[in-house]
Amino acid sequence: MALLELDDLRARYGETDVLHGITLSVEPGAIVAILGANGAGKTTTFRAITGAIPTSGAVRFDGRPIKGNSPEAAARLGIAHVPEGRGTLAALTVRENLALGAFTQKDSKRTRATYERVVSYFPRLAERCNQAAGTLSGGEQQMLAIGRALMMEPRLMLLDEPSLGLAPLIVREIFALLERINKSDGVTILVSEQNAKLALAAASHAYVLETGRIAVSGPSADLNRDDAVRKSYLGY
Amino acid sequence: MCFLQRSEASPRREAAGNRGAKDLRPSSGCAQAFFEREELHIQELAQQVVSGLATGSIFASLALALVLIYRSMDVINFAQGELAMFTTFIAWQFTEQGMPLWAAFAATMAISFAGAVALERIVIRPIERAPQLTIVIVTLGLLIIFNGLAGWIWGYELKSFPSPFPTAPIHAGNVTFSSQDLGVIGVTLAALLLIYLFFSRTKLGLAMRAAALYPAESRVLGIPQGWMLALGWGLAAVMGTLSGLMVAPIVFLDPNMMQSIVVYAFAAAVLGGIDSPVGAVVGGLVLGVTLNLLGTYVDFIGTDLRLPVAFAIIVGVLVVRPSGMFGHRRLTRV
Numbered sequence: 001m002a003l004l005e006l007d008d009l010r011a012r013y014g015e016t017d018v019l020h021g022i023t024l025s026v027e028p029g030a031i032v033a034i035l036g037a038n039g040a041g042k043t044t045t046f047r048a049i050t051g052a053i054p055t056s057g058a059v060r061f062d063g064r065p066i067k068g069n070s071p072e073a074a075a076r077l078g079i080a081h082v083p084e085g086r087g088t089l090a091a092l093t094v095r096e097n098l099a100l101g102a103f104t105q106k107d108s109k110r111t112r113a114t115y116e117r118v119v120s121y122f123p124r125l126a127e128r129c130n131q132a133a134g135t136l137s138g139g140e141q142q143m144l145a146i147g148r149a150l151m152m153e154p155r156l157m158l159l160d161e162p163s164l165g166l167a168p169l170i171v172r173e174i175f176a177l178l179e180r181i182n183k184s185d186g187v188t189i190l191v192s193e194q195n196a197k198l199a200l201a202a203a204s205h206a207y208v209l210e211t212g213r214i215a216v217s218g219p220s221a222d223l224n225r226d227d228a229v230r231k232s233y234l235g236y
Numbered sequence: 237m238c239f240l241q242r243s244e245a246s247p248r249r250e251a252a253g254n255r256g257a258k259d260l261r262p263s264s265g266c267a268q269a270f271f272e273r274e275e276l277h278i279q280e281l282a283q284q285v286v287s288g289l290a291t292g293s294i295f296a297s298l299a300l301a302l303v304l305i306y307r308s309m310d311v312i313n314f315a316q317g318e319l320a321m322f323t324t325f326i327a328w329q330f331t332e333q334g335m336p337l338w339a340a341f342a343a344t345m346a347i348s349f350a351g352a353v354a355l356e357r358i359v360i361r362p363i364e365r366a367p368q369l370t371i372v373i374v375t376l377g378l379l380i381i382f383n384g385l386a387g388w389i390w391g392y393e394l395k396s397f398p399s400p401f402p403t404a405p406i407h408a409g410n411v412t413f414s415s416q417d418l419g420v421i422g423v424t425l426a427a428l429l430l431i432y433l434f435f436s437r438t439k440l441g442l443a444m445r446a447a448a449l450y451p452a453e454s455r456v457l458g459i460p461q462g463w464m465l466a467l468g469w470g471l472a473a474v475m476g477t478l479s480g481l482m483v484a485p486i487v488f489l490d491p492n493m494m495q496s497i498v499v500y501a502f503a504a505a506v507l508g509g510i511d512s513p514v515g516a517v518v519g520g521l522v523l524g525v526t527l528n529l530l531g532t533y534v535d536f537i538g539t540d541l542r543l544p545v546a547f548a549i550i551v552g553v554l555v556v557r558p559s560g561m562f563g564h565r566r567l568t569r570v
């Protein structure tokens with residue numbers, strides 16, 4: 001059974017329809033990519049999944065609709081959303097940001113162990129632990145956002161354009177870490193990207209979003225191999 | 237703490253108002269008289285500063301209550317003072333029934349906390365996303381309701397409220413301090429330390445800060461916005477109650493007891509920076525000391541002009557430095 005299923009998911013801002021019926025599924029343990037240009041609706045899709053905006057259609061996590069249909073409820077079920085712009089709690093320290101990632105965790109011993117694992121992925125965070133998170137560099141803030149999401153011990157991680165505004169070297173580093181996290185922690189990942197090449201390399205499946213609709217979808221290898229798809233949707 | 241006294245006939249007034257007497261001491265020789273007077277001035281100054289710090293502590297507690305709610309909702313809870321008055325009446329009722337004073341205080345604190353949490357969940361929650369003006373008007377409504385309710389239950393005549401502190405003054409060298417003043421300062425500082433530790437050392441306190449500063453981001457982390465708001469109301473009510481319990485032995489208890497105090501508290505909060513808890517405390521203490529010294533040494537201010545001076549401070553700060561001493565200029569909200 002799929003871990004996450006969207007069935008004809010629609011969303012609007014005010015009078016403007018933005019998502020016109022998205023249907024997709026994410027298998028447990030997979031990395032799945034949502035590709036699309038600016039304004040395609042990637043961020044809106046994530047916000048619709050967590051219930052941050054009103055929607056129609058179905059979102060099923062683990063076969064069930066998300067009760068309460070709110071970001072808090074999604075987090076409690078183990079859906080960690082790393083939002084566009086990283087959601088840094090800028091005035092709080094790095095350590096406090098990480099501690100709040102574990103807000104839904106009750107077992108403090110286990111949280112300590114998770115913390116140790118997170119800083120083993122991102123040693124830079126340990127070095128900066130007492131620094132205000134807002135003073136970190138963009139790349140460091142992205143690492144903090146991912147580390148904070150891991151503190152939740154999520155089953156599913158939603159990553160909204162992790163490459164945004166980062167140097168290519170850092171982006172490759174981050175994608176390598178995501179693959180490592182996916183393998184060793186068993187976290188299922190749904191990641192949105194404009195950098196299609198990089199995302200397809202990491203993901204097993206991909207959905208190409210075009211103005212609120214899914215234009216093409218399939219295994220990454222197939223999309224990569226299809227010249228027409230590559231030219232018209234992926235831009236390389 | 238003399239200027240909080242409302243009634244000239246109050247028996248406690250004499251203890252604090254012995255300024256005139258000191259100047260009339262006999263002196264032998266000009267130089268000696270000069271130095272003696274200097275020393276007396278310094279002693280008096282020390283007393284007035286401590287007395288101002290005591291008043292300021294009361295302002296600080298209530299100012300902190302206002303700031304805690306302002307930070308999470310961007311509105312002033314105009315009912316904060318009346319809630320404090322109401323819970324102080326509850327404490328009075330307990331002591332009337334023979335409960336020991338500190339036990340009555342503890343029970344009242346618990347009731348304030350639970351009551352304010354319930355009030356937020358029942359009255360504020362339905363209008364959480366309404367325009368700020370709506371919320372402000374609801375808090376004004378609560379002000380009127382709690383004032384009327386207190387009058388209806390307990391009546392309007394002044395009630396004397398027992399002080400938890402000894403009456404004997406405390407001598408430190410040549411200076412004499414009132415135990416009342418030192419007690420108020422001590423209890424307030426202890427409460428502030430606890431609040432500080434709660435917000436800086438506990439996960440829940442941290443989550444409350446995050447929810448107030450970054451509502452959208454913290455919901456994503458699973459922090460329930462609504463409950464954090466309710467807890468904030470609870471803590472604010474506890475700090476407000478503390479100010480009520482500390483001021484009631486000085487000014488006598490009646491349904492209008494907190495009305496001028498809440499103006500001073502607002503002035504303190506604005507002075508410190510309306511979104512800064514540290515600012516609220518420093519603002520309260522600075523305001524308490526300033527008003528006390530102005531009232532003592534600037535004759536025309538006396539007791540009558542203190543409230544207008546507080547208002548002048550509010551207006552002055554809002555014009556010159558709207559973010560106050562410690563506040564942050566608000567960036568646009570998402």
Ligand SMILES: Nc1ncnc2c1ncn2[C@@H]1O[C@H](COP(=O)(O)OP(=O)(O)OP(=O)(O)O)[C@@H](O)[C@H]1O
Nearest residue numbers: 013018036037038039040041042043044045084194
């Ligand atoms: N808060 C909002 N109010 C109104 N319209 C919005 C809002 N947020 C997004 N939109 C519109 O919805 C559409 C999809 O936006 P969305 O942010 O989901 O795109 P995106 O794929 O994430 O783009 P990007 O790559 O630039 O982040 C856009 O046309 C955008 O203008």
Ligand SMILES: [Mg+2]
Nearest residue numbers: 042043044084
């Ligand atoms: Mg986006």
